[in-house]
Amino acid sequence: MSQRKRLSNTQSSSQNKRQSSSSVTQEEDEDATFTQPSTSQVQRGLEKLTPAQVDQKTAEVVQYFLMKDQKKIPVRRADLVKYVVKDYRTIYPEIIKRAARTFEQVFGLKLVEIDPKHHMYILVNNLETATSRAAPVECPTNPKMGLLFVILSVIFMKGGTVKENLIWNTLKKLRVDPGQKHEEFGDVKKVVTDEFVRQKYLEYLRIPHTEPVEYEFRWGPRADAEVSKARILEFMGKLHEQDPRSWTQQYREAHATQNSS
Incomplete structure (x- = not known):
């Protein structure tokens, strides 16, 4: 009985994936x-x-x-x-x-x-x-954008790509546990891996040849268009009481991006 049920669930899941794939192809x-x-x-x-x-x-x-x-x-x-x-x-x-x-x-x-x-x-x-003022994402006025800002900061400071475990561990230190329902964000993991990804702020990609399967985060195209890396570096400098120029590679990237825009 349970075997038939599992088989039925597997067939249903693969059928949904085919329908989803067909829908994307049609679009x-x-x-x-x-x-x-x-x-x-x-x-x-x-x-x-x-x-x-x-x-x-x-x-x-x-x-x-x-x-x-x-x-x-x-x-x-x-x-x-x-x-x-x-x-x-x-x-x-x-x-x-x-x-x-x-x-x-x-x-x-x-x-x-x-x-x-x-x-x-x-x-x-x-x-x-x-007018060179901070855009909404760069000076978050609501908690969800603040959450996103933290994640984008971690990704940028770590070279542009980070494993998901690093993000979850960082959020836990801020008392935002992706394994628990949060009072403000609800399902944190869903907000990060689904909502922010659909909005194109983040890319959530499977790392090839990993077993068990691992995922990594990168900036999405909306983040590239909206968020100033120079301001992220300023934010990190204030947070760590450190001169932003001491992060040589990030400083060079942030100001190269700023000058080209």
């Missing part, structure tokens, strides 16, 4: 069928529409991005075209250009493509970057 296929319209195609498309129609569709795109950004979920071009742009796909470049301008001028946000291969976009705080 990628949908995006592959979308060809970026040429300038002349966009111009012809605009001639068939009223300014009010274009403005309305741009507003819908802006609203969609802002809704996703509340949960820090990156926006895929395939989803944007399928669910929002729809019949206006021939003027997609113009809509995105106008939406980006709206984000900059009205909201002080910058539209950034963090994954050119899969065409994924996020919004970053443009005003705060422009």
Whole structure:
């Protein structure tokens, strides 16, 4: 009886994985069928529409991005075209250009493509970057962002890649035990390995040829776009009462990144 049940669970699990894989492939296929319209195609498309129609569709795109950004979920071009742009796909470049301008001028946000291969976009705080003030992640105002900031700091100071055990041990020292439900974060492990990964702040990757299986963390593309490594180094310097320049390699990397942005 128990053997049949285990077999059934295994089959169900593999079926779910196949369905999930099929869903991802289908989404990628949908995006592959979308060809970026040429300038002349966009111009012809605009001639068939009223300014009010274009403005309305741009507003819908802006609203969609802002809704996703509340949960820090990156926006895929395939989803944007399928669910929002729809019949206006021939003027997609113009809509995105106008939406980006709206984000900059009205909201002080910058539209950034963090994954050119899969065409994924996020919004970053443009005003705060422009005035060299700390972005929200760099001076966390809520506990969850504070948790993320600690993890990003550990990864950066350890050379860009760390085994997950180091992260869990660091959090335990801060009285955040990934094995216990936390009053503020709930399931800590799920927040770190699922939520932060989906939001593209972290990458959580299996280390090849490990038995038992081990995982490692790296910065995700959203962290690269939003978080200043120079500020992390300043934070660590204050924490350890140490000159940031004493971490030679990290200092060089942090300021090389800052100068190139």
